Amino acid sequence: MKTKFGHVTYCSNIHLGESWKEHWKELKTYLPKIKKQVSPDTPFALGLRLSNQASIELLQKENLKAWKNWMEQESLYIVSINGFPFGGFHTDVVKENVYLPDWSKEERLDYTIRLFSLLKEVLPAGEEGGVSTPPLSYSFFDSNDLEKKQRRQICTKNIIRILVHLIHVKIETNQTLHLDIEPEPDGVLGTFFDFIRWYEEELIPTALPILSETFGTTSEIGKQIILDHIRLCLDVCHLAVSFEMNPFLFSELNRTGIKVGRMQVSSALKVRFENQPNEILELLKPFDEKKYLHQVISSLPDGTKVSYRDLGFAIEHGATPKEEWRIHFHVPIFLKSYGTFSSTQEELLFGLEEQKKSPFTNLLEIETYTWGVLPSSLHMPLEASITREIQWLQSVLGIFPGESGSVNEG
Numbered sequence: 001m002k003t004k005f006g007h008v009t010y011c012s013n014i015h016l017g018e019s020w021k022e023h024w025k026e027l028k029t030y031l032p033k034i035k036k037q038v039s040p041d042t043p044f045a046l047g048l049r050l051s052n053q054a055s056i057e058l059l060q061k062e063n064l065k066a067w068k069n070w071m072e073q074e075s076l077y078i079v080s081i082n083g084f085p086f087g088g089f090h091t092d093v094v095k096e097n098v099y100l101p102d103w104s105k106e107e108r109l110d111y112t113i114r115l116f117s118l119l120k121e122v123l124p125a126g127e128e129g130g131v132s133t134p135p136l137s138y139s140f141f142d143s144n145d146l147e148k149k150q151r152r153q154i155c156t157k158n159i160i161r162i163l164v165h166l167i168h169v170k171i172e173t174n175q176t177l178h179l180d181i182e183p184e185p186d187g188v189l190g191t192f193f194d195f196i197r198w199y200e201e202e203l204i205p206t207a208l209p210i211l212s213e214t215f216g217t218t219s220e221i222g223k224q225i226i227l228d229h230i231r232l233c234l235d236v237c238h239l240a241v242s243f244e245m246n247p248f249l250f251s252e253l254n255r256t257g258i259k260v261g262r263m264q265v266s267s268a269l270k271v272r273f274e275n276q277p278n279e280i281l282e283l284l285k286p287f288d289e290k291k292y293l294h295q296v297i298s299s300l301p302d303g304t305k306v307s308y309r310d311l312g313f314a315i316e317h318g319a320t321p322k323e324e325w326r327i328h329f330h331v332p333i334f335l336k337s338y339g340t341f342s343s344t345q346e347e348l349l350f351g352l353e354e355q356k357k358s359p360f361t362n363l364l365e366i367e368t369y370t371w372g373v374l375p376s377s378l379h380m381p382l383e384a385s386i387t388r389e390i391q392w393l394q395s396v397l398g399i400f401p402g403e404s405g406s407v408n409e410g
Contacts (some may be wrong), residue, residue, distance in 0.1 A: 001039040003399045005355055006393030010047035010386055011082050011264070011365040015247050020057035021051070024067065032074055033383055038390045043075045047262075047365040049082035051089070052107070055114045056205075068122060078122045080262055080363055083115045083131040084182060089369075095293050095310075099187070102137035103155035112162055116169065116177055123175060128362060130261040132180040132233045135195065139310065152188060156198075159230065160207045162174065164214060166229040180233035180261030185241050185295035185328055186309060192244045195232060197251055203230065231261030235270040236351050240344035241297050242325040243305070250354055260361035263351060265393060266368060267343040270326040277319040283340055287329055288312045295328040328371045332385065334392035352396050354382065366393060 001008050015030065017023030027046070034043040048111065050058060058064055085098050096299055102105040115131045123129040136155040142148040148190065159179070166177050181195065189195045204226055211222040232253070239245045253260065269287065273280055287294065294311040301322040308314035311327055319325070326344065337344045353358065366389050380388075 001040050001044055001399075003397065005359055005397050006362040006364055007045045007079055008364050008390070008393060008397070008399070009047045009080065010390060011047040011049055011299050011369070013049035013082055013085065014382070014386065015049075018051045018053050018087060018090070020050070020054040020063060020141070021327045023054050027157050028070075030383055030386070031076060034387050034390070035074065035076070036385045038394065045080075045325045046076055046078055047080045047082060047363075047367075048078050049085070049089075050115065050118070051085070051087040052111050052114075053087060055111065055118060058118060059114065064118075064121060077124050078119065079124065079127050079129045079130075081115045081119050081131045082367075083112050083133045084294050086111055092291065094291050096138050096140065098293070099141070101137040101149075102134060104137060108133075108160060109158050112179070113165055114258070116162075116166065119387045120169060120173065120175060123177075126270060128176040128178065128361070130178045130180045130231065130233075130363070132182050132262065132264075134185045135181055135189030136198075137188045139186050139188050139190060148188075152202075155188065156206055158200050159203065159378065160210055163207060163226065163229050165197070167211075167215065167225060170229075176228060178229050178231045178259070180231050182235050182238070182264070183242075184235070184238045185297060185307065186293075190390045191242045192232075192249055192252070194240055196256060196258070199230070199258060201203060202257065219311040219330035227259055229258050231259045233262055233264060234260050234361070235266060236263070236348045237266035237328065237330050237344065237367075240268045240270075240347040241295065241328050243297065243299065243326065244352060245344070245347035250360065253360065262363040262365050263355065263361045264365050264367040265333060265348065265352070266330050266366070267345050267348050269294045269325075269331050269338075269369060270342045270344050271325040271327065271331040271340075272342070273319045273321055273323045273325070275321055277321060277323070279318060280340060281315050284311070284315055287327070288315060293328065297326050298356070299324045299326075332368055333366065333389050349396065352393075358395065364393065364397075366390060 015026035017026050017258040041207060042057055042076045086101060112131060118376045137151055142151055163178050169175055169177055183189045183192055183195045189198055204223060207226055208222045211217045236245060288311045296308040298309055331343050368389060
């Protein structure tokens with residue numbers, strides 16, 4: 001739904017379906033029911049997640065026509081696509097495979113262009129649209145610095161190829177489409193600071209000569225074009241895990257002029273070890289599930305930060321009193337605590353307050369995709385879970401059904 005604080009939506013990566021037929025079946029099952037509860041009288045936005053297979057199938061003329069007709073009938077619209085997971089997001093084991101193919105591969109480039117082609121077809125008139133994407137690659141794919149440097153350079157060049165494509169789209173259609181890069185712990189751009197440094201020291205200097213040669217732009221105009229089309233996907237869970245959801249983040253965005261394509265409204269698991277760390281570690285074991293990566297960053301009493309590639313490694317290493325862990329586990333946003341554990345809801349509320357004071361993005365996208373792997377004590381029916389999250393966000397924003405803005409579908 002469109003509100004004075006931007007579009008409010010949720011990401012369909014929670015729904016099953018690698019093929020378009022399977023995924024649409026899920027959307028038909030859940031979307032009308034959810035919309036009825038959270039946006040009964042106004043158009044409702046969906047953050048669409050498509051696998052590579054589904055993106056190929058949806059671009060077929062008859063499939064796309066049927067999809068557009070159904071969205072119009074149900075008063076639904078799309079301004080965002082999640083292009084992070086290429087495929088297999090609901091297989092038994094995902095882990096670091098979620099990064100494959102990374103931005104050093106042509107398959108990632110082709111997939112992302114395909115997603116933009118779809119977004120171009122369904123984007124409401126007058127709206128901007130974005131596709132989120134991995135932070136270049138996974139930092140443990142390479143074994144030495146030379147390999148890492150070479151992969152990083154190829155990734156950056158392919159991001160610039162997307163930039164050139166989006167500029168052509170802008171020229172041809174006057175649509176502003178943007179690629180939203182999503183820092184995640186242990187990604188090549190694992191932190192917000194990594195993203196800023198790459199953007200200023202690698203992306204802009206590499207892209208400007210290409211834009212000058214291709215489009216005849218000056219450095220000043222070229223930089224503005226880059227800022228328009230390559231943006232930050234601000235995943236609150238990820239940046240809370242890296243202890244970066246703070247005022248410095250927003251001052252850096254102001255300094256650099258880098259735009260936020262979307263804020264992924266999400267919470268991480270937070271654990272404070274007091275006097276009985278071993279007992280707490282035992283309680284954490286059910287969260288060490290085998291499907292997704294659950295990176296951990298620990299803050300020691302002296303302020304030192306220690307990173308672990310997955311929760312199992314952190315549990316095996318152990319903890320000491322007064323240590324705090326932030327765990328990349330997308331827990332429900334409407335809960336502040338889970339018995340012994342808590343969430344980074346405080347960091348999420350900070351980000352939402354910043355958005356209310358001075359909107360820095362036009363899209364608030366709820367992204368809790370781990371419902372199926374949460375410990376059984378936290379399980380809820382999927383429809384109720386999604387609805388409750390949207391209603392919680394509406395309440396925090398002071399936006400309720402019937403108060404949304406209008407969207408010109410087309």
